[in-house]
Amino acid sequence: xxxxxxxxxxxxxxxxxxxxxxxxxxxxxxxxxxxxxxxxxxxxxxxxxxxxxxxxxxxxxxxxxxxxxxxxxxxxxxxxxxxxxxxxxxxxxxxxxxxxxxxxxxxxxxx
Amino acid sequence: xxxxxxxxxxxxxxxxxxxxxxxxxxxxxxxxxxxxxxxxxxxxxxxxxxxxxxxxxxxxxxxxxxxxxxxxxxxxxxxxxxxxxxxxxxxxxxxxxxxxxxxxxxxxxxx
Numbered sequence: 001x002x003x004x005x006x007x008x009x010x011x012x013x014x015x016x017x018x019x020x021x022x023x024x025x026x027x028x029x030x031x032x033x034x035x036x037x038x039x040x041x042x043x044x045x046x047x048x049x050x051x052x053x054x055x056x057x058x059x060x061x062x063x064x065x066x067x068x069x070x071x072x073x074x075x076x077x078x079x080x081x082x083x084x085x086x087x088x089x090x091x092x093x094x095x096x097x098x099x100x101x102x103x104x105x106x107x108x109x110x111x
Numbered sequence: 112x113x114x115x116x117x118x119x120x121x122x123x124x125x126x127x128x129x130x131x132x133x134x135x136x137x138x139x140x141x142x143x144x145x146x147x148x149x150x151x152x153x154x155x156x157x158x159x160x161x162x163x164x165x166x167x168x169x170x171x172x173x174x175x176x177x178x179x180x181x182x183x184x185x186x187x188x189x190x191x192x193x194x195x196x197x198x199x200x201x202x203x204x205x206x207x208x209x210x211x212x213x214x215x216x217x218x219x220x221x222x
Contacts, residue, residue, distance in 0.1 A: 042214045058209065097202070102154030
């Protein structure tokens with residue numbers, strides 16, 4: 001099993017550009033989530049999904065969109081990148097929302 | 112308001128010098144307390160889940176314990192490879208499966 005995979009590992013964007021962070025898992029987990037991690041702020045939940053076709057907002061959803069068309073994939077879209085979105089983004093999956101398995105992260109810089 | 116506080120922020124130990132990390136929490140109806148390890152540049156890696164006061168879990172040199180107000184991660188005779196940031200998270204009854212994360216304790220073990 002590859003577990004949770006994320007692409008790209010690094011990305012640099014200009015303000016106003018859009019992009020999609022990819023996340024996939026091969027553990028047949030129903031629950032998937034996106035976090036951002038910033039120094040002094042800890043892990044903050046952006047969006048999450050409890051199954052295909054079902055998504056909901058976390059603590060910091062503004063500026064991000066998600067969709068869940070399959071159990072395996074949960075992409076995160078930045079609509080119009082801003083410097084405040086410079087961060088490390090982690091995708092995680094779990095069977096029930098408890099024990100979460102994290103991907104390796106995407107390091108995003110917005111200039 | 113649900114809250115998780117970890118202490119100390121940073122800890123430096125000599126190899127073999129045992130110590131404990133603290134995770135204090137305030138949550139309505141604890142549904143689970145989770146410990147993760149995070150190495151630099153990587154995603155958090157699951158260590159333990161504790162559900163009720165008095166519960167203990169062990170893995171190699173690590174032992175996690177839980178009371179009604181806090182959890183301790185005891186590290187016995189640490190080795191340099193135990194150096195990492197240790198994260199604590201809790202889920203309460205009212206959080207709709209969302210985890211509340213602490214800021215972590217950065218542990219450095221010198222040889």
